[in-house]
Amino acid sequence: MFQSVLIANRGEVALRIQRACHGLGLKTIVVYSEADREAAYVRRADQALCIGPAAASESYLNQAAIIMAAKVTGAEAIHPGYGFLSENALLAERVAEAGVVFIGPSAACIRVMGDKVAAKRAMRAAGVPCVPGPDSSLPDAPDQIHNLAREIGYPIIVKAAGGGGGRGMRVVEQESALLGALSVTREEARRSFGNAEVYIEKFLGHPRHVEIQVLADSYGNALWLGSRDCSLQRRHQKVLEEAPAPGIPDALLAEVGSRCVEACRQIGYLGLGTFEFLVEDGAFYFIEMNTRLQVEHPVTEMTTGIDVVQQQIRVARGERLTFAQADIRCRGHAFECRINAEDTERFVPSPGMITRWDLPGGYGVRVDSHAGAGYRVSPYYDSMIAKLIVHGDTREDALGRLRIALDEMQVEGIATNLPLHRRLVRDEAVIAGCVDIHHLEKQLREGTLV
Amino acid sequence: MDLKQIKAFIDAMASSDLTELQASKDGWALRLVRGTARTPSRAPASDSSRPVQDRPGGAPAIADKPGTEVRAPLFGIVHLTPSPDALPFVVTGQAVKTGETLCVIEAMKVFSNICAERDGVVKAVEATTGSEVEAGQLLMRIA
Numbered sequence: 261m262f263q264s265v266l267i268a269n270r271g272e273v274a275l276r277i278q279r280a281c282h283g284l285g286l287k288t289i290v291v292y293s294e295a296d297r298e299a300a301y302v303r304r305a306d307q308a309l310c311i312g313p314a315a316a317s318e319s320y321l322n323q324a325a326i327i328m329a330a331k332v333t334g335a336e337a338i339h340p341g342y343g344f345l346s347e348n349a350l351l352a353e354r355v356a357e358a359g360v361v362f363i364g365p366s367a368a369c370i371r372v373m374g375d376k377v378a379a380k381r382a383m384r385a386a387g388v389p390c391v392p393g394p395d396s397s398l399p400d401a402p403d404q405i406h407n408l409a410r411e412i413g414y415p416i417i418v419k420a421a422g423g424g425g426g427r428g429m430r431v432v433e434q435e436s437a438l439l440g441a442l443s444v445t446r447e448e449a450r451r452s453f454g455n456a457e458v459y460i461e462k463f464l465g466h467p468r469h470v471e472i473q474v475l476a477d478s479y480g481n482a483l484w485l486g487s488r489d490c491s492l493q494r495r496h497q498k499v500l501e502e503a504p505a506p507g508i509p510d511a512l513l514a515e516v517g518s519r520c521v522e523a524c525r526q527i528g529y530l531g532l533g534t535f536e537f538l539v540e541d542g543a544f545y546f547i548e549m550n551t552r553l554q555v556e557h558p559v560t561e562m563t564t565g566i567d568v569v570q571q572q573i574r575v576a577r578g579e580r581l582t583f584a585q586a587d588i589r590c591r592g593h594a595f596e597c598r599i600n601a602e603d604t605e606r607f608v609p610s611p612g613m614i615t616r617w618d619l620p621g622g623y624g625v626r627v628d629s630h631a632g633a634g635y636r637v638s639p640y641y642d643s644m645i646a647k648l649i650v651h652g653d654t655r656e657d658a659l660g661r662l663r664i665a666l667d668e669m670q671v672e673g674i675a676t677n678l679p680l681h682r683r684l685v686r687d688e689a690v691i692a693g694c695v696d697i698h699h700l701e702k703q704l705r706e707g708t709l710v
Numbered sequence: 711m712d713l714k715q716i717k718a719f720i721d722a723m724a725s726s727d728l729t730e731l732q733a734s735k736d737g738w739a740l741r742l743v744r745g746t747a748r749t750p751s752r753a754p755a756s757d758s759s760r761p762v763q764d765r766p767g768g769a770p771a772i773a774d775k776p777g778t779e780v781r782a783p784l785f786g787i788v789h790l791t792p793s794p795d796a797l798p799f800v801v802t803g804q805a806v807k808t809g810e811t812l813c814v815i816e817a818m819k820v821f822s823n824i825c826a827e828r829d830g831v832v833k834a835v836e837a838t839t840g841s842e843v844e845a846g847q848l849l850m851r852i853a
Contacts, residue, residue, distance in 0.1 A: 317731045321722045347725050350718045374725075422724060452744045454720040601818065609818035612785045612845070639786040639817040639842065 261577045262336030262361050264289060264306070268326050269341030272647060273553070275301040275630045277339045280569035289333045291326060293319035295638045299630055307333050314640045320344045323351050330360050337361035337576060343642065346552040347374060363576040365530045365551050372527065373549045377421040377459050383535075383546045386523035389516070391538065391545040393461030402439055409438055409460060417463040418445045422453030424548050426496025431463050464545065466696040467538035469493065470505040472520045473560045474533045475568065477575040482524040483583075484517035485564050486590045488556055491697045492684065494607075499677075499700060500684055501596045503559035506655060506693035508539070516544045521585075532557075532572040538697075555598065555647070558628060562594035562651040593655040595662050599629075599646040601637045603675035611639040615673030620665035624651040624658070627669075637674055645676070655693065659685060683709045711738040727819050732794050743793065778830060780850040782843040786817035790839040798839075800850075804832045812850055815843065826852065 264287040267277050274290060278301050281288045290305035295314035302308045309329045312319035319325070321344055330338055338355050340346040340363070352367040364370070373379045380395040393412050398405055409416050409432075418441050420428030428449050432441045442458060450456035468491045476482035489505035490498040504513075520535045534550040557568050566588075575581065601610045617633040629646035631637065637645055650665055652658030666682045687703065687710055689695045703709040711733075719740060723731045729744045782788065790798045790813050799811050806812065806826045815822050830852040837849045 316726070317722075317728060317733075321726060321728070321731070323718055323722065344726065345722060348718075348721045350714075350721045354718075453724045608784065608822075609786075609820050610784070611817050641818065643818040 261579075263287060264334070264336050265363070265573065266291065266326075266330050266333065266335035266338045266360075267301075267305075267341065268320070268338050269344055269346075270296050270299070270320060270641065271630050272628055272644065273341040273343075273555075274299075276569060276628055277341060278304065280567060280573055281339075283567065283570055284573060286573070289329070289335045291319075291329045293640075295640050300632075301630060309333060314638065316344065316640065323348075323354060326351070327354055327358050327360075330355070330358060335360060337363055337573075339363040339573070340552065342553050342555055347550070349374060361576055363531065363573060365533065366528065369527055369529055370551045373551050374424070375421050375455075375457075376419060376423065376548060377457065379549055380459075380546065382527055383523055383549075386519060386526045388519045388523050388535070388546050389537075389544050391461040391464070391547065394459065396459075397457060398442070398459060405442070405460075406435060406438065409435065412460065412462050415463040415465075416460050418442055418458055418460050420445060420449035420453055420455070421457035421459055422449060422455035428452060428458075432460075464538050464540045466698065467540040467545070468505070468694060469498075469697050470508065470537050470539045470544070471554075472517055472535045472537070473554075473557070473568070474520050474524050474529070474535065475571055475575070475581070476521075476524045476529045476531065476533070477581045478530055478578060479580050480525060481581045481584075482521045482529065483581065483585050483588060484521050485560050485566065485568065485588055487513055487517075488559055489694075490556060491695050492690070492700050493697055494700050494704070498556065499598055500681065500690075501556040501559055501598075502655070502658075503563045503594050504590050505539075512542070512544070531575055532568060555644070556596050558626065558647060558649045559594040559596045562626070562649060563590045563592060564588060565591065592651055592653045593658040594649060594651045595658055597648045597662070597666065597681045598644050598677075599648055599669075599671075599681070600643040600677045601645050601674050602643050602677050604677045604680040609639070609643050610675035611637045611643075612674045613637075614645075614671060616670055618668065618670040620648065620668035622661075622665075624661050625665050626650070645671075648681075659691065680709075686710045711740060716740060729821070730793055739795075741793070741795065778852040779848055780812060780824065780826075780852060782815055782837075782845055782847045782849055783824070784815060784817055784822070785845045786815040786822075786843065788837045788839060788841055788843045788849065789814040789816060789821075790835065790837065798835075800832050800835070802832050802835055806830055806832060806852065812852075813837070824849065 265281050266289040267274050278288045287306040289307045291309050291311045292302050293314050311325040345351045349367040349370040352362045355362040415433045418430045430441045430445045432438050445458050446456045471488050473485040487505040488503045490501045492500040536547045537544045603610050613636045619627050626649040631645045650661045652661050663685050723742050731742045733740050808828050810826045811823045813824050833851040833853045
């Protein structure tokens with residue numbers, strides 16, 4: 261069993277992993293870029309190693325440097341966090357080859373889930389409901405393609421097999437536009453993902469984004485830890501998440517959850533993972549699986565009472581899960597606001613020095629952040645600087661607490677999206693719950709947010 | 711550099727939001743570019759997930775006003791070339807037309823084109839490519 265973990269990430273998630281490791285009595289080794297030299301979690305690490313300049317391509321994405329860092333520090337395991345190399349099958353493979361434990365599923369699992377067509381096939385085999393459409397490569401003959409599309413029924417969506425996270429997609433309203441859309445998407449996919457394969461499926465017009473958190477150990481035990489709703493998005497980026505997803509019958513959720521667990525067993529999945537679904541008119545449709553820890557994991561922690569990062573590390577250490585599905589309870593309701601360094605009047609990034617940092621607090625309020633007054637938000641990385649998480653007995657209770665917390669939080673020196681969040685939690689549709697994935701952009705476009 | 715290593719870089723890039731990645735090792739150089747039209751044209755590529763904005767920030771900054779200092783509208787990383795091994799967008803002494811890209815500022819995965827606001831000649835380039843610039847910092851002089 262490993263006693264030390266190299267954290268191959270930065271910012272909020274590096275700190276989150278460090279806390280989980282410390283909770284388990286494990287040593288932490290932090291690798292950092294020149295831009296993150298001053299970060300508090302770097303100082304708090306048992307060992308810290310600079311692996312390159314600020315640009316992520318020369319540091320946090322540099323596999324050779326990360327593996328070398330593990331070797332020279334004697335790290336026994338690597339936690340990839342989210343983003344960067346967290347879903348990179350090759351890194352998982354190279355880490356294992358170096359005799360180090362990769363905290364995540366096998367390279368083979370990452371590879372299958374990284375190919376959206378292969379993933380869909382694996383999900384269908386496990387009985388997970390998918391969006392109508394074939395789970396194989398498209399035929400070459402235009403007639404056959406047209407027949408397939410007609411069977412599905414327009415509008416359809418063309419997607420890149422190597423895409424994900426909302427990239428490499430094109431909606432086709434009618435037959436005449438299909439072949440053109442296919443060739444353009446193929447070319448984009450080839451350039452963007454190095455894989456020209458595309459597939460087609462039914463386009464859903466007003467879906468919600470609902471996801472299921474899973475956790476599996478290496479003894480064939482897999483559990484689902486409830487649902488999250490992440491429908492409030494802008495440019496495919498989640499803005500505000502909640503758990504559980506409101507308005508979904510328990511029996512339906514349990515059915516989908518058990519299918520996800522079955523899929524985990526079938527593919528030999530290990531660790532944390534998320535099955536993402538579109539939900540429309542009461543039906544679930546699988547879109548993709550994220551084979552890593554997710555940004556929005558705290559809402560699941562708040563409602564289940566389980567430290568999922570600690571659990572992820574425990575199962576990677578070869579420990580057996582100590583609880584069963586019947587022990588999993590969803591208690592109350594939780595929300596998470598992603599606080600970004602961006603000006604939401606014009607939606608432009610706002611890096612720079614934080615001069616004031618007043619955090620909210622009190623019962624049921626949690627802030628996960630690596631930032632603070634005097635912290636300089638780097639222009640080199642993602643704009644998320646904090647996650648504000650609240651828990652309440654009911655959705656209404658949690659939302660009320662969130663309003664107060666958002667009003668208490670004050671950040672100066674840089675612009676943040678706090679004003680947008682304050683408006684969102686007062687939006688009638690958000691208060692009612694169950695908005696679709698287009699709601700936020702529509703409100704912004706039409707200027708109808710309160 | 712073998713195929714496996716190249717695949718590693720492709721994986722690294724595909725799993726990130728980078729538009730461009732460059733690596734060199736043992737006499738090999740590899741450059742991966744996402745999207746279109748980055749190398750051949752002078753404007754950096756923009757893909758659907760990452761808009762190139764012509765004028766970020768409120769600061770109407772940028773080129774022009776008599777005296778014509780081009781200043782950074784936001785804190786970020788300045789790029790004087792469309793890609794690391796490409797020619798610069800502009801060089802000293804070059805005539806530029808309104809709307810022509812002078813440089814790009816990168817901040818938090820968003821690339822913003824800094825464009826000339828009227829015709830002129832580049833008198834001096836005051837920033838180094840790859841360096842950080844503060845909001846309001848002088849980038850170029852145009853007359």
